[in-house]
Amino acid sequence: MDGICKFCNKQAKLVESHIIPLGFYWQLVDENGNIAKLLSPFDDEHPKRQPNGFYDYFLCDEHEKQFSDVDSYACALLRDSNPKEMKNGWEFSDVNYKLIKLFFISMLWRAHWATNIFFKKINLGRCQ
Numbered sequence: 001m002d003g004i005c006k007f008c009n010k011q012a013k014l015v016e017s018h019i020i021p022l023g024f025y026w027q028l029v030d031e032n033g034n035i036a037k038l039l040s041p042f043d044d045e046h047p048k049r050q051p052n053g054f055y056d057y058f059l060c061d062e063h064e065k066q067f068s069d070v071d072s073y074a075c076a077l078l079r080d081s082n083p084k085e086m087k088n089g090w091e092f093s094d095v096n097y098k099l100i101k102l103f104f105i106s107m108l109w110r111a112h113w114a115t116n117i118f119f120k121k122i123n124l125g126r127c128q
């Protein structure tokens with residue numbers, strides 16, 4: 001699919017961009033191997049299965065790849081590490097603040113550009 005990359009603003013072949021990295025979907029499979037349904041934020045919409053996650057086409061290949069390091073870091077930290085459980089959350093040690101901050105900002109930015117109704121209420125305003 002050709003279009004304008006939302007990062008570089010150039011005409012390019014757009015590639016599949018996951019809004020929430022696929023590495024985070026391991027929790028959506030229950031003990032029987034069934035893919036869990038995601039709840040809809042809308043009262044009139046039934047829960048749906050999203051086995052391949054949420055993705056859209058708004059980045060060229062070069063700029064999609066730039067999220068790889070922060071996505072990998074966030075998966076390793078949030079999914080694979082063993083944080084200390086606290087009263088109101090978890091405490092992670094040895095966190096690369098710059099990378100985890102970039103991860104959350106990038107996920108929000110990707111959600112802004114996603115056309116799926118799941119992200120409909122995320123609007124960062126003008127982003128170019």
Ligand SMILES: [Zn+2]
Nearest residue numbers: 005008060063
């Ligand atoms: Zn680009």
